[in-house]
Amino acid sequence: PTQQQRNHVNVQKGIEFVFWMPSKRHVESSPLSLTSLRPREPGRPEPNADETLVYARNLAYRRPNELAALSPERQFQNLTQNLGPFLFEEESFGLLRFWEKNWPYPQPRTEAFLNYRHIDGAEPQILLRCTAQQSNSDGVCNGEVYFPSDNLSFRLAMLRDGLPRWRESVDAVRSLLKSWTVSP
Secondary structure (H helix, E strand, O other), X not given: OOOOOOOOOOOOOOEEXXXXXXXXXXXXXXXXXXXXXXXXXXXXXXXXXXXXXXXXEEEEEOOHXXXXXXXXXXXXXXXXXXXXXXXXXXXXXXXXEEEEOOOOOOOHHHOOEEEEEOOOOOOOEEEEEEEOOEOOEOOEEEEEEEEOOOOEEEEEEEEHHHHHHHHHHHHHHHHHHHHHOOXX
């Protein structure tokens, strides 16, 4: 904390943390110095192919009327209202992939961004945009997550190759937060 923050109650609108999946282990390097979501930490071996960092940002308990622009539903509506029509494909890992029907490229899987959302009625609500893998870096998925049953909202960042295990990552964020929660 800064000098001004010391010895005071400091109210934050949300918290953030980064951790390793699937172990949920804390990151030993400063998140500010990380240049990859699969870094090699000092004193540790090279990460396995299934080990990756997950970022959880802007975590806060928000009622539905407090979500505003952070709502995955609202962001989906904003994204699709002036475009379309859209095509949807349910993926084996439980998300709907969507793209504009008149996308100029012949195969929707080759586009620069891949968009995913939750299946209607499912929890959590999620909206992800994934970048394509570049020759020098991995593709990344970013987006908003909301657990209506807990009123828990956060922004998620993870590697695109972890997309089939997205549910494990968002459940890990929720379980870590709950494990740190202290009853009043």
